[in-house]
Amino acid sequence: MSIGNRLARIGLPRLIINLTVLVVVALWVMPTLGIFVSSFRDKDQLTVSGWWTAFSSSERNEPGRLAGLDKMKQEGPLYVISGNVLEGRGGAVNAFGTKAVAPRAYKAGTEADLGDGIKLAINSDGTYRYTSTAPFTEDNTGRRVYLAVATPPVFTMTNYQNVLTGEGIGQSFVNSLTVAIPATVIPILVAAFAAYALSWMSFKGRTLLLAAVVGLIVVPLQMSLIPLLRLYNDVGTFLGVPSKTYAGIWLAHTAFGLPLAIYLLRNYIVGLPKEIIESARVDGAGDFEIFTKIVLPLSFPALASFAIFQFLWVWNDLLVAMVFLGTDKDKLVLTGALNALLGSRGGNWEILSASAFVSILVPLLVFFSLQRYLVRGLLAGSVKGG
Structure with missing residues (x-):
């Protein structure tokens, strides 16, 4: 049976009424559904994304900081500082930057050339490798970085x-x-x-x-x-x-x-x-x-x-x-x-x-x-x- 015959059998006025009722019911139920989903969401995720994104990974910008001189090691001709910018926080780093105005300047896993022989690479798991051809000083350690972190959906009964x-x-x-x-x-x-x-x-x-x-x-x-x-x-x-x-x-x-x-x-x-x-x-x-x-x-x-x-x-x-x-x-x-x-x-x-x-x-x-x-x-x- 063709679509036209089905529409004729159902009747166009009846079909319009049914669709209208369906739309009204959906609009009526939507706020309640949003409240229900939001009531189980994690506080941090709820403040940065809508309830309709609750079942997918959400991305947020977070600050991070590299380690100081006490973590500096020499590996051949390079001086290296390594660690993890997430510091036990969940999520995966999608991108990073060294300026607040450009928190997604570099993709995770790539090496950023910061000039003067200094390079920085941050991986998706938060581990980083900060290298320099000359010994680090107080001016270029403890650097603040900016991260675009993707976190999986988190639901909780704590609320x-x-x-x-x-x-x-x-x-x-x-x-x-x-x-x-x-x-x-x-x-x-x-x-x-x-x-x-x-x-x-x-x-x-x-x-x-x-x-x-x-x-x-x-x-x-x-x-x-x-x-x-x-x-x-x-x-x-x-x-x-x-x-x-x-x-x-x-x-x-x-x-x-x-x-x-x-x-x-x-x-x-x-x-x-x-x-x-x-x-x-x-x-x-x-x-x-x-x-x-x-x-x-x-x-x-x-x-x-x-x-x-x-x-x-x-x-x-x-x-x-x-x-x-x-x-x-x-x-x-x-x-x-x-x-x-x-x-x-x-x-x-x-x-x-x-x-x-x-x-x-x-x-x-x-x-x-x-x-x-x-x-x-x-x-x-x-x-x-x-």
């Missing part, structure tokens, strides 16, 4: 060890889990009860209450954050409860997440088959039994969809965490720790890349474990309603 042990990220990781898990479960439980009530229970003001919930979705977080904090502090002072606790941030994330959760779950629950609910009522089941034994199991796709959104939102949050928990090291969440690390270790890319990948690891696990329910829950919540 992660430094992040999880020496940078305080480990404790911040635990703090983020302490915040994110309850702040995801609590609004789901509350919203599920509210969504069932707005869907299948008749009471006065139900329509107005639903309209208020929809209106709260568009309220900016920044507008309500400070009033909510003041209210929380006033109540805490009245009850004698200390501020800056995990309970406060759980309640804050619950309050900010409830409107969307109720709206999403209500649109899904109201679209469940009416016959099932009515049959359960005929059999004598109450609202609580209907909710726990019928509605909740059938609403799992919608619950999983919101759980993904809420967990990702809470995990990546910095503003609410700093307001309600503060910046103490024992309560600092992962985003706060990375923000502080970026300020103090901005040049240590190996630490930052490892920290960034640690921060996205948990959201990736949550997303891939629940993503099969995501589209089903969102589509059902968008087309069903009443």
Whole structure:
């Protein structure tokens, strides 16, 4: 079958859509792949080359110095100083030079004529032979040379060890889990009860209450954050409860997440088959039994969809965490720790890349474990309603 027939069979519009999706996915995944590869790279290689060169040898310019008069030996008519300019460092010398402006003036293994009967040859393994027809003096020994050194790719787990042990990220990781898990479960439980009530229970003001919930979705977080904090502090002072606790941030994330959760779950629950609910009522089941034994199991796709959104939102949050928990090291969440690390270790890319990948690891696990329910829950919540 020819290429033209294959294209005709597939369909040009479909082919364009598939290629577009493939390009978008590749562009979306590329930064994550770069962070992942960089997090395992050696510090010296990471600072001089991009992550896409991680699996090939990289070249960098390094200074070196020849030995002094104490290493001078006479071999026939020549005076010789020999040694190794790499001094135990890894890599292979591709080229060398005697001036900073021309570090690649001579290829490795060739002999450079430096004038006045002085010659220098540096091999790829770093060994060199420095010769002169006259005895060396203090002026022409201990010479600085410049090397173009190729090093093989080096991968290490040291970056992660430094992040999880020496940078305080480990404790911040635990703090983020302490915040994110309850702040995801609590609004789901509350919203599920509210969504069932707005869907299948008749009471006065139900329509107005639903309209208020929809209106709260568009309220900016920044507008309500400070009033909510003041209210929380006033109540805490009245009850004698200390501020800056995990309970406060759980309640804050619950309050900010409830409107969307109720709206999403209500649109899904109201679209469940009416016959099932009515049959359960005929059999004598109450609202609580209907909710726990019928509605909740059938609403799992919608619950999983919101759980993904809420967990990702809470995990990546910095503003609410700093307001309600503060910046103490024992309560600092992962985003706060990375923000502080970026300020103090901005040049240590190996630490930052490892920290960034640690921060996205948990959201990736949550997303891939629940993503099969995501589209089903969102589509059902968008087309069903009443």
